[in-house]
Amino acid sequence: MKNKIIKLSFFSMLLFMEYSANSQTINNMNLLNTSQPVKSLSSKYDAKIDQLVAQMTLEEKIGMLHGNSMFATGGVKRLGIPELKMADGPLGVREEISRDNWSAAGWTNDFATYYPASGALAATWDAKMAYTFGNSVGQELRARDKDMLLSPAINIVRTPLGGRTYEYMSEDPFLNKKIAVPLIVGLQNNDVMACVKHFAANNQETNRDIYDVQMDERTLREIYLPAFEAAVKEAKSYAVMGAYNKLRGDYLCENDYMLNTILRDEWGFKGVVVSDWAAVHSTVKSLKNGLDIEMGTPKPFNEFFLADKLIAAVKAGEISETEIDKHVKRILGVLFQVKAMGGEDRVKGSIATEAHYQDTYKIASEAVVLLKNEGNALPLKLNRIKSIAVIGNNATKKNALGGFGAGVKTKREITPLEGLKNRLPSSIKINYAEGYLERYEVKNKGNMGDITMNGPVTIDQLDPSKLEEAIEAAKNSDMAIVFAGSNRDYETEASDRRNLKLPFGQEELIDKVRAVNPNTIVVIIAGAPFDIDAISKKNKALVWSWFNGSEGGNALADVLLGKTNPSGKLPWTMPKNIMDSPAHATNSFPGGKTVNYAEGILVGYRWFDTKKIEPLYPFGYGLSYTTFAFDNAKTDKKEYATDETISVSVTVKNAGKVDGKEVVQLYASKSDSKITRAAQELKGFEKVLVKAGKWETVTIKVPVAELAYYNAEAKKWTVEPGNYKLKLGSSSRDIKKEVIVTIK
Known part of the structure; x- marks a missing residue:
C-alpha cells in the first residue's frame, strides 16, 4: 500500500476517528476551524x-x-x-452527596464510569482522547441531571510531591492547554458547563487555605495562566473556580486583578x-x-x-x-x-454504558508509558511461559474511590490481576501474592485531610508471611510481575507527600522477588513521580500506568501482552532526586504563609534542561515496541513575520515489525536571546500512527505568536526578532532533527 502523507497539527486528528467517515486530511490549527462547534455564551437570552x-x-x-x-x-x-446543580468530576461524575453534609445520599442509581485521571489523559498526548474524555463525561453528567462539572483541574505540576498531581495534567502550560481545550469543548457540547479550576497559582496542598503566592508577572503569564486563558478564549468555558490560596x-x-482585570477585562x-x-x-x-x-x-x-x-x-x-x-x-x-431554563431540547445523556467503558479503555491504552524494555522483555512471549507470579497489593487495589476528594462510585473497575486473568490463555497459571501491606502509622493516618501537614506516614516494614508468600510464588513461576507504586489513599487532595520514596517496603519486595526469579518485570501504578532509580537500573522492564479508569486493568494487560503497542509519554519530569526539582532546589516548597516561586519561568523540564540536570526520565519520554526514525525535517519558509504561522514537517518512519504510534514533539529555543529564557519550550506536538515498515509525514503548525515572551514592562506579549531553532524529537531529551527559522 502506498504511503500517504497525513498533515497533522494542533488537535491531532481530533474528530478524524470520532466523527469522520472517510480518511480526509485534517489540518486544524484551532478548534474553531473544525466541525465541532465551540459554543460561546449567547446574548440572545x-x-x-x-x-x-x-x-x-x-x-x-x-x-x-x-x-x-x-x-x-x-x-x-x-x-x-x-x-x-453541580457535581465533582475529575475521575467521572461523583456519587450523589447529601444536601447538607458530606455523607453519601445513598442512591442506588448514581453509579458512573470511572475515567482515567487527568495525568493519564495528559500522558496520551492526544487531543482526540481529550475530546473523547470530555464528551463521554458530559453525557454522564446530563444523565445525572447536573448542570456543571467541577473539572477540569489544569494547575501546573510545580512539585512532584503535590497531592493532586494525579488530578492535574502536566508541568507544561502548552501541553495543559492543548489537552484542556478539547476536553472542555467535548464536555460543553452536551449542554453542561465546565468549571475550570483552580484559578490560579494553586500548586500545593500544604497550607492551601492560607498561603500567599509571590511571583513575578512574566512567570504568572507564561507558566500559570496559558491553560486558563485558552480555556476561556478558545474553549469558551462557562465557569471558572477560584482557588483557596492568595496571590500577592x-x-x-476576591482578587480584583485576577478575576476582573485579567479574566473578564483582558480575556473577555x-x-x-x-x-x-x-x-x-x-x-x-x-x-x-x-x-x-x-x-x-x-x-x-x-x-x-x-x-x-x-x-x-x-x-x-x-x-x-x-x-x-x-x-x-x-x-x-x-x-x-x-x-x-426549559423550553429547549436538552441532551438527555447516558451513564455507565459499555460505550463509555470503551472510551476509558481507549484513553487508558494510550496513557501507559513504557519506561524500560531491556532485551525486549516485553511484550510477554507466552509460548515460553506456563506460569506467572503476579505480586503486589496494587495488582488488586481499586482507585475509583479513596483519599480525600472526589472519586467515583462505579460498578466496573478492572484491576491489573483481573485484566491478566481476562487476557491470558487458561493454560497459563497465575500465582498471586499480595507481597506488601498498605499500612499507615495510626497516629498519622488521621492527618490525611489536615492541610497543614504533609502526607501520611507509612509503615515500610514488610510483613514476613506476605513476603514469604511472594517469594514462593516467584520461585514457582516462569516469570514474575510486581505491581508496585501508589494509590489514591496515599496520593490525595488536602496533603502533599513527604518524599519520593516508594511506600510500604515495595523496593525491598521487588529486590527479593527478582533475587529468586530474574525474569521479573515491574509495573508502577501511580499518579505522580517516585524515586524508582534503583528499580529502573536493576530490572529488565519497567512500565508506568496510572489511576487508569474502569477498564485500566484490561488496557494494561493488552500492553503487557502486545495487543496494544504502548504510546504514552510522561507529562512531567521524573527526577533522580527531589532536590533536583526547581521548587525544592530553590528551597521554595512548601514555604510558610508566603510561598515565593523563586524558580520563575524555569518550571519542570525548563529547569532541568536550562541547568543541565539529568533527570531519571525526562518530560515527554516513553518507549514503544517498535523504533521510529525522523527524517526530512523542513519548514515551508525560512523567514516569517510575527503574524504568520510556521509550518514544520518531518517524516516519521516505523523501522520495526509492529504498528505503533509516535508523538512528534516540537521544542523552540533561542540561544542568543537578550532576555532570560528556558533552554527550550514545547510549542507543538502530534501523535501519529505509523504502520510497520511505512512512513508518514507529520506537519505541525506553530503560530509565530507562540514564540513570544511576556514583556512585563510593556505589559504585552513580544516576539523577539532573530533566529529560532525548532527541535523535533520523541522527548525533551531525545531531539532527532532541528531546523532554523528567522523571525523578522
Whole structure:
C-alpha cells in the first residue's frame, strides 16, 4: 500500500476517528476551524434575563449567589429558575452527596464510569482522547441531571510531591492547554458547563487555605495562566473556580486583578466564577472583585458570606442592588446557555454504558508509558511461559474511590490481576501474592485531610508471611510481575507527600522477588513521580500506568501482552532526586504563609534542561515496541513575520515489525536571546500512527505568536526578532532533527 502523507497539527486528528467517515486530511490549527462547534455564551437570552431579574426580590437574587445545598445554588421556583446543580468530576461524575453534609445520599442509581485521571489523559498526548474524555463525561453528567462539572483541574505540576498531581495534567502550560481545550469543548457540547479550576497559582496542598503566592508577572503569564486563558478564549468555558490560596496578598476568590482585570477585562470571560468550597473570606469585597457564587462546607447556608451578610450589606448601602443584579444575570446566562431554563431540547445523556467503558479503555491504552524494555522483555512471549507470579497489593487495589476528594462510585473497575486473568490463555497459571501491606502509622493516618501537614506516614516494614508468600510464588513461576507504586489513599487532595520514596517496603519486595526469579518485570501504578532509580537500573522492564479508569486493568494487560503497542509519554519530569526539582532546589516548597516561586519561568523540564540536570526520565519520554526514525525535517519558509504561522514537517518512519504510534514533539529555543529564557519550550506536538515498515509525514503548525515572551514592562506579549531553532524529537531529551527559522 502506498504511503500517504497525513498533515497533522494542533488537535491531532481530533474528530478524524470520532466523527469522520472517510480518511480526509485534517489540518486544524484551532478548534474553531473544525466541525465541532465551540459554543460561546449567547446574548440572545438577555431580554428574558432582564425580565426575570426585574421580577425577583432581593432575597431571591441573593439566594442564587450561594449554595443552598452541598452542590447546588438556590433557584426561584415561582419564576421557573432552577437550582444550578453541580457535581465533582475529575475521575467521572461523583456519587450523589447529601444536601447538607458530606455523607453519601445513598442512591442506588448514581453509579458512573470511572475515567482515567487527568495525568493519564495528559500522558496520551492526544487531543482526540481529550475530546473523547470530555464528551463521554458530559453525557454522564446530563444523565445525572447536573448542570456543571467541577473539572477540569489544569494547575501546573510545580512539585512532584503535590497531592493532586494525579488530578492535574502536566508541568507544561502548552501541553495543559492543548489537552484542556478539547476536553472542555467535548464536555460543553452536551449542554453542561465546565468549571475550570483552580484559578490560579494553586500548586500545593500544604497550607492551601492560607498561603500567599509571590511571583513575578512574566512567570504568572507564561507558566500559570496559558491553560486558563485558552480555556476561556478558545474553549469558551462557562465557569471558572477560584482557588483557596492568595496571590500577592489577596485571596483568589476576591482578587480584583485576577478575576476582573485579567479574566473578564483582558480575556473577555462572560461566564460565572465559583468559589472553591469554603474559600470565601468576605462579602462586599468578594462580589465587587469578581466572585459570582459562594460554595462551601457544612454550616447553615444562610450564614455564608454571600447570604444573610450580603442582604444586610445591601440594606446598609455597602453595595448596590445593581451590583447584585450583575452577578445574577451571569448565572441566568449560563443556565440558559445549557438549556436548564426549559423550553429547549436538552441532551438527555447516558451513564455507565459499555460505550463509555470503551472510551476509558481507549484513553487508558494510550496513557501507559513504557519506561524500560531491556532485551525486549516485553511484550510477554507466552509460548515460553506456563506460569506467572503476579505480586503486589496494587495488582488488586481499586482507585475509583479513596483519599480525600472526589472519586467515583462505579460498578466496573478492572484491576491489573483481573485484566491478566481476562487476557491470558487458561493454560497459563497465575500465582498471586499480595507481597506488601498498605499500612499507615495510626497516629498519622488521621492527618490525611489536615492541610497543614504533609502526607501520611507509612509503615515500610514488610510483613514476613506476605513476603514469604511472594517469594514462593516467584520461585514457582516462569516469570514474575510486581505491581508496585501508589494509590489514591496515599496520593490525595488536602496533603502533599513527604518524599519520593516508594511506600510500604515495595523496593525491598521487588529486590527479593527478582533475587529468586530474574525474569521479573515491574509495573508502577501511580499518579505522580517516585524515586524508582534503583528499580529502573536493576530490572529488565519497567512500565508506568496510572489511576487508569474502569477498564485500566484490561488496557494494561493488552500492553503487557502486545495487543496494544504502548504510546504514552510522561507529562512531567521524573527526577533522580527531589532536590533536583526547581521548587525544592530553590528551597521554595512548601514555604510558610508566603510561598515565593523563586524558580520563575524555569518550571519542570525548563529547569532541568536550562541547568543541565539529568533527570531519571525526562518530560515527554516513553518507549514503544517498535523504533521510529525522523527524517526530512523542513519548514515551508525560512523567514516569517510575527503574524504568520510556521509550518514544520518531518517524516516519521516505523523501522520495526509492529504498528505503533509516535508523538512528534516540537521544542523552540533561542540561544542568543537578550532576555532570560528556558533552554527550550514545547510549542507543538502530534501523535501519529505509523504502520510497520511505512512512513508518514507529520506537519505541525506553530503560530509565530507562540514564540513570544511576556514583556512585563510593556505589559504585552513580544516576539523577539532573530533566529529560532525548532527541535523535533520523541522527548525533551531525545531531539532527532532541528531546523532554523528567522523571525523578522
